[in-house]
Amino acid sequence: MEAPLLVPVSTVPAASSCVDIITADAAPSSRPAPSSSSSSVSTQSIVLRLAVVITVACASLSAQHEAAKGFAVAVANDAPRGSAVARRFDLLFVSNGRAERALLHASRGVERALFPDPSFPRRQVRRVTVRMSGHNLTAGAVGATVHAAAPGEYVVSLSPGLVASTSADSAADAVAAVLRRAVARMWLWDGRGAAPARVTESMVEYLASVAAAGDGAEAEAAATPLSAEDGHGCSMSARLLRHLEARREGFVARLNRAMKDRWSDAAVDAALGAPARLACAAATTTTPPLTGQDDDPTAALAGSTSDAARGSSVEM
Structure with a gap:
C-alpha cells in the first residue's frame, strides 16, 4: 500500500490572520493618542486665555494704582x-x-x-x-x-x-x-502754544484762587481787573472767568478741554453755551469779590442785553 501523499499546509494565511487579529486588537489601543493630544491643546488654550485675562487685570489694577x-x-x-x-x-x-x-x-x-x-x-x-x-x-x-x-x-x-x-x-x-x-x-492746555497769553494768564490766576480757597487760604485777587476797556467790551480776567463759571458750572474745565489741540476764538462761546459778550457785559456791571457769593448773573445779564447788542465783546 502506498503511503498517503502529505501536502504541507501553508502558514501564510495563518500568519496573515494572526497579523489581522493583532492589528484589530491593537487598533483600539492606538485611538486614545489623538484624544490625548487634543486634550493637551485644549488645556494649553485655557491656560493661555487665563494668563491673558490675569495680565490685563494686573495692568488695569496697576494703572488705577498709579492714577491714585x-x-x-x-x-x-x-x-x-x-x-x-x-x-x-x-x-x-x-x-x-x-x-x-x-x-x-x-x-x-x-x-x-x-x-x-x-x-x-x-x-x-x-x-x-x-x-x-x-x-x-x-x-x-x-x-x-x-x-x-x-x-x-x-x-x-x-x-x-x-x-x-x-x-x-x-x-x-x-x-x-x-x-x-x-x-x-x-x-493747563494752551492750544499747542496758540492760545492768547491773556487767556492762559487769566486761567492761571483763576485756578490759583480756586486752589487757595480749597486749602483754606485767603483767595488771591485777580491780577487783571474786570472793567470796560473802551465802553463796549471788557478784558479777559480771573474775575470774569469766575463770573462765567458761576453762570455755568464747568465752564473753565470745558474751555481748557477745548484748548487741548488748538485755539479758536469761538472756544469761549462754546464752553459757555452762549455768546460771551453778553456775559461780559453783565460782569462789567456786576463785579462781585473773588470770595463770597456771586449776585444772580441772570438778573445782571437781563439788564445788560441792550449794551451787549451794541457790540460788547470779550477781548483776548
Whole structure:
C-alpha cells in the first residue's frame, strides 16, 4: 500500500490572520493618542486665555494704582551750599516735607477744577521737581517758573527771594502761592502754544484762587481787573472767568478741554453755551469779590442785553 501523499499546509494565511487579529486588537489601543493630544491643546488654550485675562487685570489694577498715587514729587536745593537761602529752604520746606505737601495740595485743587470727570483729558504728569534756584529768576517770573524737563516730567524753579528776607510764615505763604500758579500752568492746555497769553494768564490766576480757597487760604485777587476797556467790551480776567463759571458750572474745565489741540476764538462761546459778550457785559456791571457769593448773573445779564447788542465783546 502506498503511503498517503502529505501536502504541507501553508502558514501564510495563518500568519496573515494572526497579523489581522493583532492589528484589530491593537487598533483600539492606538485611538486614545489623538484624544490625548487634543486634550493637551485644549488645556494649553485655557491656560493661555487665563494668563491673558490675569495680565490685563494686573495692568488695569496697576494703572488705577498709579492714577491714585498721582505723580512723584522731588525737592532739590540748588542754592549755594551753606548760604542763608539754602539753610532756610532746607529748614522750612525740605526737612519737614512742606514743599511736597504744598505742591500736592495745589495740584489737587487745580485738578478738581479742570478735570471733573474722565471725559476731560489730562496732561501726562509722572514727576514734578520743586527746585530752589541758585539765582534770582527773571523779572517776568513772579517768584517761580515751570518747564517740561522731559515728557511727563516738570521742574518748578523757585526764586531765592521768596525765602531770603521774610519770616517763616511769610515765606511759607509766598512759596505756596507761587506753587499754586506753577501747578495751574503745568496742568493747563494752551492750544499747542496758540492760545492768547491773556487767556492762559487769566486761567492761571483763576485756578490759583480756586486752589487757595480749597486749602483754606485767603483767595488771591485777580491780577487783571474786570472793567470796560473802551465802553463796549471788557478784558479777559480771573474775575470774569469766575463770573462765567458761576453762570455755568464747568465752564473753565470745558474751555481748557477745548484748548487741548488748538485755539479758536469761538472756544469761549462754546464752553459757555452762549455768546460771551453778553456775559461780559453783565460782569462789567456786576463785579462781585473773588470770595463770597456771586449776585444772580441772570438778573445782571437781563439788564445788560441792550449794551451787549451794541457790540460788547470779550477781548483776548
